[in-house]
Amino acid sequence: MQIGELARACGVDVDIIRYYEKEGLLPVATRAPNGYRLFGPQHAERLAFIRHCRALDMPLAEIRHLIEVADHPDADCGDVNALIDAQLDTVRERIKAMQALEAQLMTLRARCGEQRAVEACGILKELMAVGR
CATH class of the missing domain: 1.20.5 (Single alpha-helices involved in coiled-coils or other helix-helix interfaces)
Structure with a gap:
């Protein structure tokens, strides 16, 4: 899906997705032949995770740390x-x-x-x- 579709599906603004992507909180999207970024289910899941953490008023630095920990399930x-x-x-x-x-x-x-x-x-x- 393209960025607008991801934004609508997750209930966030496109600029938020761009910001989280720039900050390294979202995985890098693949590129379609026309240059558009393509986002998959893993992006929607990560975005939902970030939104849940933000709803708990967690700063982005702590969310980044949680993502790093979550990426190592045996830790x-x-x-x-x-x-x-x-x-x-x-x-x-x-x-x-x-x-x-x-x-x-x-x-x-x-x-x-x-x-x-x-x-x-x-x-x-x-x-x-x-x-x-």
Whole structure:
């Protein structure tokens, strides 16, 4: 299949496929006599793998490492476990940061509990005071 067909089949933009191909995440496509790149089922499978990893918010460097490990099926999967553990740590840190942000916003929201003139808005006063 050509790149547009692969993009439609996998639900991604053609530019994403080109980027992943340039980054070495997708195998090099064969060329038809007319010069068009031809993609096969292995490209669709790899693209699905990459999309799943991206949905888990994994950086491309980690995805590249997972691909390298997956290409050696007899190897120990300890690297995979360590990578997922590190990703879990990253997610947990983000959750803590988001909870702290939520607390800050709730505190800020409590500064102005009713409709009033902008000049008396506790939220704006607090936001402006932070910069001073």
